[in-house]
Amino acid sequence: MIYLLLSIIASTLIFIIFKLFDKYNINTLQAIVVNYFTACLFGLLMYDKPIIVSEIVSSKWIYGAIGLGFLFIAIFNVMALTAQRNGLSVASVASKMSVIIPIIFGIYVYNEGVGAQKIIGIVLALVSVYLSSIKSKNIDNPTKGLWLPILLFFGSGVIDTSIKYIETTYLPGNSIPIFSATIFAIAFVIGSTILIVKAIRKPFRFPVKAIIGGVILGITNYFSIYYLLKALNHESLESSTLFTVNNVSIVMISTLLGLIFFKEKISKINWAGIILAIISIVIVTLA
Template sequence: MIYLLLSILFTTAVFLTLKEFQRYQLDNLQAIVVSYFMALGIGCLHSNSPFSVPFLLSQSWVWGALTISTLFIITFNLMAVTAQKGGLSVMTVANKMSVVIPIFIGIFLCQEDAGVLKILGIVLALLGVWFTSKKKGTYQFDKRLWYLPFLIFIGSGLADAIINHMQAYYVAHNALDLFSTSLFFFCGCIGVVVLMIKKSIGNLKLSFKNLIGGLILGIPNYFSIYFLLKALSHPDYETSLIFSVNNLLVVLISVLLGLFLYQEKLSKQNYIGLGMSGLAIIVLYFAI
């Protein structure tokens, strides 16, 4: 349970750091690419296994790590476009509701237990995420661009599902640190290619503050993934519960911090979502 809680705390720290990016007008892509290399450096220091490109490419799970990293980069850019064209609410709901994909795979394909309390808790968690994420006045979206949130939903869900699959069948428990480090290595490499393309077409202005922001983001970025993998490897907790609780508490804590730190206003729907989230936590606790 401690690994799940740490993953939730570090993921929330990622969201809060990104919130500060907006305040200081940082370039998200530049800072996030820097954060990948910062996380890579932390992973190399933290890992018990030697990190080298030939050694990494020799691992049986390298294809999974490359696939996940590609999905991370694609989904991030889709999220940026969707937030600009349809608002943060559309992007947030699409991203958070994608948790149904690894949950579905865990219950129906991996034959995890699906008791009444567990199903009820997951449904309440999903509804809680939906209502809590919706913001009044921002849910205006051109229906002709329906494919953007749909692709975010698919991309985020597949990334989580592949992470779980790799952890369960390919990555040894003592190699979780190397696997998480490899994700940031591939993300960083792909990100550099994207930045080079933007530079070549004259659509990129480098800034020192983006470097600082990326270095700060890299710390929670690494540990959010590392502790999620550690939580997924715990034999007493199933995939569906891990992803449900993780996703639910990240949204819940982020909303509460936004309320107290940034004086964000909540609608009636948001309060309904918070109530459902609290009830879901209680139900899932008894379902474990």
């Protein structure tokens, strides 16, 4: 249970850090690149065996790690933009409601049972993302600004599905740190390449605050993944129960912190979406 609690805390802190980047004018992409370098270092430090590059390259999970590296850098940027432009509640709902996608994947790939309860939960989940994302200023044009939370929803879902599939199919329990470090290393290389191309086209500054912010984000990001994988490996916790507690807690805590510390305005429609999100997570994962 302690692993689950630590994963919830770390995941919630990520949304807050992104919000603080916007407040203190920290370049998000620069900080994210530093974040992945930091997270990679932590993964290597947490690995208690000799690091043999040839074994990593020849491992069964390497192609999954490469794909996740691309997704991590892309969706992390989308998450940051969603938190900054749409608010903490929208970002948390869009990313955490994506639990529906691995559930749908499980129905088709693992032939898991599907009934009226799951279908109702999935429909409610999709509606909740829409309702929680609508802002009062866009009420006359409700689709405006929805592309970020929708992209975050599907991207996070693909990441969660891929992590769970690789963890259950290819990943030995003692390989979690090196697997995580490899994903972060690939994301760092991709992000660095983007920054280099940008610098060639137009030189820019790389301020110290971006490095500090990236280091803080990297430590938090690493442990959000590490403790989630540790919790999934724990025999006393079923994945359905774990995802229920994890996702509902993050949505609720992020919403409350957005209200208290960032004075975010949440309309009645948004509240309806947040409540639907919590209900749908419980319905689907306990079906």
